[in-house]
């Protein structure tokens with residue numbers, strides 16, 4: 001495993017796997033939604049898998065609800081949403097480096113917004129309406145869901161926000177390390 005050592009013990013960089021090379025930055029275009037279904041084929045396995053019991057032993061109840069059950073934090077509830085320092089944002093489930101502070105977009109909606117992810121770190125899926133975004137639960141809205149490529153943890157969604165396609169991420173799903 002190649003590691004980024006700019007700041008001592010920091011996030012683990014992505015490993016490259018040819019069959020996933022199309023993910024990452026291109027996920028922001030929404031073009032990978034169909035490919036994300038590859039996650040359910042026999043040939044695909046996430047690098048890190050744990051039982052629910054093991055996940056609960058390393059995550060708080062709220063973290064488990066969001067990372068492992070696809071929940072969404074209430075807007076403004078994560079201290080990371082106002083974080084403006086440069087630094088690394090890593091998956092809380094497996095420590096994979098996914099976002100960098102330089103890619104933050106200052107959208108004042110209460111979540112953590114990025115212009116894009118690190119290459120080869122995000123897989124996408126299809127999700128239903130999100131009540132925390134103000135969407136009626138019985139609406140037919142579909143969302144592009146963002147998962148960690150390595151451990152499948154739910155990160156957030158990829159949305160059209162103020163005219164830009166952005167990653168709208170739960171701060172709860174990330175660990176921030178300033179550089």
Ligand SMILES: [Zn+2]
Nearest residue numbers: 091094148151
């Ligand atoms: Zn992860």
